[in-house]
Amino acid sequence: MRETRMLNPHARFASFVVGSSNRLAATAAKAVAEAPGAAYNPLFIYATPGLGKTHLLMAIGHGAQEIDASRTVEYVTVDDFVEAYHAALAAGQAETYRRRFTDADLVLLDDAQLLTGRRELQSELLRLIDLLTAADRQIVLAGDRPPEEIQSLDERLIRRFAGGLVIDIGAPDYETRLAILARRAEERHVTFSAEVLATVAETPIGTVRELVGALNRLVAQQAVQSDPITAAEARQLLGALGHAPVADPAATKEGSGAGFDYEAPHQDEFSDFLTDLSSTVGQQVDRWRRRVTEVSLRHAAAGFRTARLDALLATDIAADPEDTVSRFEADVAVLRILHAELAEVAPTLLREAALHDPDRLAEAEALVAEAREAGEPLSGPMPGMTLEAFAVGPSTRSVVEAVRVAAESPGQGYNPLVIVGEGGTGKTHLLHAFGHALAARGLRRIAVLDAAQFVDGLVSSISDGTVDRWRHRLRRVDALLVDDVHGLAGKERSQEELYLVYNLLLESGRQLAFSSLVKPGLLVGFEPRLATRLSGGLVVELGAPDRAAKLREVARLIGEGADDVDLVEYLASRTASSIRELQQTVQRVIVAAAARDVPLSLATVRSIIEGDIAERPPRRGSGLLAPASGAIRSREKMVETWPDIAERMIEEWR
Structure with missing residues (x-):
C-alpha cells in the first residue's frame, strides 16, 4: 500500500510570499495551522495550477506540527487516496486505512477537482469530513476550481464546504511577483540587478510556477556568461520562452509620437472642472472603500464577524469612514485580549459566537468575567505531605524512587502514575x-x-447547571491527582467525566496520578476502558511498613525525644498494620504526656500504653490449683489453704 506523501520540507509559511492576491488565503491557512478544527473546518483553497495552493496546503501541516509536534498530519492527493483505498479493500484492511485519516489531527487533501464522477470516493470523503469535524479535527482541501464547479460533486459535500471557508488564490500582482523573484534568487544565492528582476516581474506571467521557471532560465544563462545579465538580455530570453516581450521603457518614450494620432475632443472650462471633480471624488471614494474592504477581509480571515463593515460597504460611502473602522478595530483588539484570558481560564469557550463578534462585545466581556469567577484553582497538595516527610524503608524505597523519577519529567515518563x-x-x-x-x-x-x-463537585455542578465550568476547572490543570480512585466504583457518570478529562490531559502531555486500594485491573464496578487506561501507566504497590520505616516515622513524630533510642525502639515495636495506626499511637502518647505535664520518656510512654500495674485492682482468681499429679483441686475444698471469704463458695463445701 502506498504511504501518504511526505510534506515538502521547503513548503512552509516562511517561504510563502504573501501579496494582495493570496493574503486572505494565507491568513486563513495560518489560523487553521495555529488552531486545527477551531477556525475554518473544512477549509477549501482553490486556484489555477501554479499559484501556490499545494505550497500553502503543506505549510499548514508544517505550521501545525511546529506548534505541537505531537499532532499527526496526513497529506495525500485524491489519486493517491483512491489507489491506496482500493489496495486496502483488496487486502481486507479498509477500516484500518480509514482510521489512518479519522485518527489524524489534520488531513490535507490535494487535487480535489479529481473527485469528479467518483461517487464512492465522495461518500468516503463525506464520512471523513463528518467524523473529523465532530471530533474537532481539521481537514483542508485544495483544487483548481471552486466546489460548485467540480462536475457531479455531491450536493452534501458542497454544503459541507460552504459551512467552512472556501477561498481562492489569484494571480500575483507586480509587487508580489517581484518579491517572489527576489526571494527565490536569494535562496539560489544568485544576484541580479534590480532592473532585471523588474523586467521579469513586469512580464505578464500568470502563475508562480512559470515565474520561477523564467527565473531559472535567467540563472542558467548567467551561469554560462561572464558578465551579469542585463535587462535587455532578460527581455530577449523571456521572449524566447514564449512570454510577450516587455517594451523597452526608453524606446517607448522615444517613439511615443510615432503611434496613431488621436486628438481628444475639446471641452470647455466647466466640463473640465466637472471631470476633475468627478475624478477626485471617485478616487477618494475608491480609497475609502479599499480601506474598509481591506480591514474587513483581514479580520474575517482571523475569524471575526465583520457585519458592521459589510453594512458600510453596502451603502454609498459619502464620508470618511475612518471613525467607524477605528472603533471596529478597537473592539476587535478588546476581543483578542478576552481570547487570551479565556484561553487560560476556559479554552473550550473560545468558540462562543460572542467572542468573535465585535457587535456583541458586552456579551463577550460578561462571558469572560463569568469564566474568570468559575476558574478558581482546585485544591492542591496538602502542606507537610512531602517526600522528605515520608517514612522510607526497604518496602517503600522503590515506590518513593518512582515518584521522584515521575516528577522529573511531568507528563512524559510515568503517565499515569498509580x-x-x-x-x-x-x-x-x-x-x-x-x-x-x-x-x-x-x-x-x-x-x-x-x-x-470529584463526585461531590460533579453532582453540585449538575444541580447548579454549571457542568461546563466544572469541566473547565479540571481541564485547565497542569496535573490532576485523584486519591482513592476506587471510590468511583459504580458511579457511571463520574467515571465518564474522569475518562474524558483523562484523555484530554494525557493527549496534551499533562501529568495524571491516582491512588487506590487495589490494582486497576482488580477494580470492581469500573468501566473497562477507564481501568485499562489506569493500568497502562506505572502501577506501584506499597507494602506493610517495615521496621526501618516505623523507626523513622516515630523519630519524626516525637521530634526532640528522638534522641531516646529506647523510647523510639519501644514505640516502633508496637503492633501496627499501617503507618497511620502507628501515627495514631504516637500522637496519643504525646497528647497524654502533655496532659499529665510530664516529659516524654520511656517510663511515661509505658505508663500511658500499658497502664500503672500498682494502681490496678487485684484480679479475682479462678480458685483452681493444678497439683503435680495433674488433677485439678479446688482451693475451697482445701481447709489448709482456706481462701479469702470473698472467694468462698459455700454451696461447694459438702
Missing part, C-alpha cells in the same frame, strides 16, 4: 508528595482531590 496500597500505608501521603515534587518542577496548576470530592 499508587496502590492498603489503608494507612501512606499512598495518600505519597500522592500529595508527588504534587509537591511537580510544583518544584515549575508546574503551577496542580489539582489534588479524592474520589468523594
Whole structure:
C-alpha cells in the first residue's frame, strides 16, 4: 500500500510570499495551522495550477506540527487516496486505512477537482469530513476550481464546504511577483540587478510556477556568461520562452509620437472642472472603500464577524469612514485580549459566537468575567505531605524512587502514575508528595482531590447547571491527582467525566496520578476502558511498613525525644498494620504526656500504653490449683489453704 506523501520540507509559511492576491488565503491557512478544527473546518483553497495552493496546503501541516509536534498530519492527493483505498479493500484492511485519516489531527487533501464522477470516493470523503469535524479535527482541501464547479460533486459535500471557508488564490500582482523573484534568487544565492528582476516581474506571467521557471532560465544563462545579465538580455530570453516581450521603457518614450494620432475632443472650462471633480471624488471614494474592504477581509480571515463593515460597504460611502473602522478595530483588539484570558481560564469557550463578534462585545466581556469567577484553582497538595516527610524503608524505597523519577519529567515518563496500597500505608501521603515534587518542577496548576470530592463537585455542578465550568476547572490543570480512585466504583457518570478529562490531559502531555486500594485491573464496578487506561501507566504497590520505616516515622513524630533510642525502639515495636495506626499511637502518647505535664520518656510512654500495674485492682482468681499429679483441686475444698471469704463458695463445701 502506498504511504501518504511526505510534506515538502521547503513548503512552509516562511517561504510563502504573501501579496494582495493570496493574503486572505494565507491568513486563513495560518489560523487553521495555529488552531486545527477551531477556525475554518473544512477549509477549501482553490486556484489555477501554479499559484501556490499545494505550497500553502503543506505549510499548514508544517505550521501545525511546529506548534505541537505531537499532532499527526496526513497529506495525500485524491489519486493517491483512491489507489491506496482500493489496495486496502483488496487486502481486507479498509477500516484500518480509514482510521489512518479519522485518527489524524489534520488531513490535507490535494487535487480535489479529481473527485469528479467518483461517487464512492465522495461518500468516503463525506464520512471523513463528518467524523473529523465532530471530533474537532481539521481537514483542508485544495483544487483548481471552486466546489460548485467540480462536475457531479455531491450536493452534501458542497454544503459541507460552504459551512467552512472556501477561498481562492489569484494571480500575483507586480509587487508580489517581484518579491517572489527576489526571494527565490536569494535562496539560489544568485544576484541580479534590480532592473532585471523588474523586467521579469513586469512580464505578464500568470502563475508562480512559470515565474520561477523564467527565473531559472535567467540563472542558467548567467551561469554560462561572464558578465551579469542585463535587462535587455532578460527581455530577449523571456521572449524566447514564449512570454510577450516587455517594451523597452526608453524606446517607448522615444517613439511615443510615432503611434496613431488621436486628438481628444475639446471641452470647455466647466466640463473640465466637472471631470476633475468627478475624478477626485471617485478616487477618494475608491480609497475609502479599499480601506474598509481591506480591514474587513483581514479580520474575517482571523475569524471575526465583520457585519458592521459589510453594512458600510453596502451603502454609498459619502464620508470618511475612518471613525467607524477605528472603533471596529478597537473592539476587535478588546476581543483578542478576552481570547487570551479565556484561553487560560476556559479554552473550550473560545468558540462562543460572542467572542468573535465585535457587535456583541458586552456579551463577550460578561462571558469572560463569568469564566474568570468559575476558574478558581482546585485544591492542591496538602502542606507537610512531602517526600522528605515520608517514612522510607526497604518496602517503600522503590515506590518513593518512582515518584521522584515521575516528577522529573511531568507528563512524559510515568503517565499515569498509580499508587496502590492498603489503608494507612501512606499512598495518600505519597500522592500529595508527588504534587509537591511537580510544583518544584515549575508546574503551577496542580489539582489534588479524592474520589468523594470529584463526585461531590460533579453532582453540585449538575444541580447548579454549571457542568461546563466544572469541566473547565479540571481541564485547565497542569496535573490532576485523584486519591482513592476506587471510590468511583459504580458511579457511571463520574467515571465518564474522569475518562474524558483523562484523555484530554494525557493527549496534551499533562501529568495524571491516582491512588487506590487495589490494582486497576482488580477494580470492581469500573468501566473497562477507564481501568485499562489506569493500568497502562506505572502501577506501584506499597507494602506493610517495615521496621526501618516505623523507626523513622516515630523519630519524626516525637521530634526532640528522638534522641531516646529506647523510647523510639519501644514505640516502633508496637503492633501496627499501617503507618497511620502507628501515627495514631504516637500522637496519643504525646497528647497524654502533655496532659499529665510530664516529659516524654520511656517510663511515661509505658505508663500511658500499658497502664500503672500498682494502681490496678487485684484480679479475682479462678480458685483452681493444678497439683503435680495433674488433677485439678479446688482451693475451697482445701481447709489448709482456706481462701479469702470473698472467694468462698459455700454451696461447694459438702
